[in-house]
Amino acid sequence: MSDQKPIIRTDAPAPEGFEGEGFFATKLSSVIGMARKFSLWPLPFATSCCGIEFMATLNPTYDASRFGMERNSFSPRQADMLMVCGTISKKLGPVLKEVYTQMAEPKWVVAVGACASSGGIFDSYSVLQGIDKIIPVDVYVPGCPPRPEQIIEGVMQVQALAESESIRRRDSAEYQHLLDSYNISNEEK
Amino acid sequence: MTNEFVLEAITREFPESVISSSEPYGMLTLEIKKTEIKKIIHYLKDSSLEINFLTDICGIHYPEFPEKEIGVIYHLQNMVTNFRLRLKIFMSRENIEVDSLTELYAGANWMERETFDFYGIKFKGHPDLRPILNMEDLGYHPMLKEYRLEDGTRTDKDDAMFGR
Numbered sequence: 001m002s003d004q005k006p007i008i009r010t011d012a013p014a015p016e017g018f019e020g021e022g023f024f025a026t027k028l029s030s031v032i033g034m035a036r037k038f039s040l041w042p043l044p045f046a047t048s049c050c051g052i053e054f055m056a057t058l059n060p061t062y063d064a065s066r067f068g069m070e071r072n073s074f075s076p077r078q079a080d081m082l083m084v085c086g087t088i089s090k091k092l093g094p095v096l097k098e099v100y101t102q103m104a105e106p107k108w109v110v111a112v113g114a115c116a117s118s119g120g121i122f123d124s125y126s127v128l129q130g131i132d133k134i135i136p137v138d139v140y141v142p143g144c145p146p147r148p149e150q151i152i153e154g155v156m157q158v159q160a161l162a163e164s165e166s167i168r169r170r171d172s173a174e175y176q177h178l179l180d181s182y183n184i185s186n187e188e189k
Numbered sequence: 190m191t192n193e194f195v196l197e198a199i200t201r202e203f204p205e206s207v208i209s210s211s212e213p214y215g216m217l218t219l220e221i222k223k224t225e226i227k228k229i230i231h232y233l234k235d236s237s238l239e240i241n242f243l244t245d246i247c248g249i250h251y252p253e254f255p256e257k258e259i260g261v262i263y264h265l266q267n268m269v270t271n272f273r274l275r276l277k278i279f280m281s282r283e284n285i286e287v288d289s290l291t292e293l294y295a296g297a298n299w300m301e302r303e304t305f306d307f308y309g310i311k312f313k314g315h316p317d318l319r320p321i322l323n324m325e326d327l328g329y330h331p332m333l334k335e336y337r338l339e340d341g342t343r344t345d346k347d348d349a350m351f352g353r
Contacts, residue, residue: 091324125331126323 029167036080036106037163038068040155043079043103045096047086050113050145054085057148067155076102081158082135085145087115088128100135101184105170108158111137112151114144136178190238190272192217198238203229217274226263226278227288233265233274234293240274242266243290246300248308251279252334258282261310263290280310289314307332 015034017026042064044054058064058072073079076099088096100109111131114120117140119129131137138161141154169175179185192212199219200207206225211218221229233240244264251258257279266273278287289312290297301312302321309330312318320327329336 091322125327 032167033163033165037159039070040068040081040108040158040162041071041073041079042069042081042083042155043073043076043099045082045084045086045099047088047092048115048145050085050116050143053145053148054083054112054151057151062148062152064152064155067152067159069155076100077104079103080107080162081155082107082109083112083151084109084116084131085112087120087122088131089126090128091126093128093134096131097134097184106162106167108138108161109135110139110141110151110154110158112141112154113146114142117142120144134182135184136182190267190270192274195238195240195272195274198236199229199233202232202236218277219274220277220279223278223280223287226261226276227290227293229276230263230265230290231293238267239269240265240267240272242268243294243296243300244273246290246297246304248304248310248332250308250332250334254279256281259285259308259310261287261304285309286311286313288312291315306330309333 014024015026015030017024017030044051046052046054056062058069069081076082080103082100082103084096100107109131111117115122115127116131117137119127121144123129128134139154139157141150143150146154166172192215195217196207196210196219203225206222206229208220208222210220230243232238242265244266245262246264247262249260249262251260258281260277260279263276264273265276280287287310289301291301291312291314298316299321301315302318304310305312305315305318306320306323307330319325323331
């Protein structure tokens, strides 16, 4: 099985390794994957009602901090996970793409809600029919708007991706090809 | 200040300019000659009527009336007495131009840009008439009724997953 294939795990067992009296040895990638999994800093790109649901996800009732989303980053430089919550108009598209390119690797994108995933009810000349027209998306969260539980489910899928994917993802030809197809340069900006 | 009082003041000052008047839901509504609109709004602002707040400018499209196809509607208010009125002008598609109000009301700037953006109405004397809400490269004025509600030639909607 390729390293890119996500394995969805909702509990967190210790990675495979050798255990003995007073030591535990495992792969570096497993340790880094685990560290990334529990420190996904979200960048909220909230434009409408899905943004409100995302705020509810952060509040104590749903407590996104449990998943390591302790700190919301409002700068793309220090963010790992772009949460696109809401309708993206075609005029806003270049702004979203700019934010995505400014994020440092590794980065993941969650399309929260019907509008971000497909344009939703806004089957219109002015609305982008899904953000995957301009940036690659890792996880789609359905719903109009999705409830916080669904957003948490989406975040947990990003966690599974972060845990299981190769730490050298950005070097792979497949990833480079994906970015090229979106006309996004992988160079440091 | 009543509707009758304001209507009488306007018709006395500009006897030829008012084409028709009505009072839907009690709000004075006048259809004005296109060439006179700036003069009348200037008068309403500077006279003792003091109708000195421009609430909104918007456009409208009536494809069934060739001579009065495109309209611009002005909503004005006297903030002291809370008197409101509505002025309408109409024009044909060939002569789609009207005086800008930006010299009278700074707030007209963005309202006129929006009206231009959606209906293609040109405002003579506007300092910076370019689209405000739509993408700069949209290339057409989407609220005109000549466009079909559902565009069959669109390629950006994925019907395989979201069939209609």
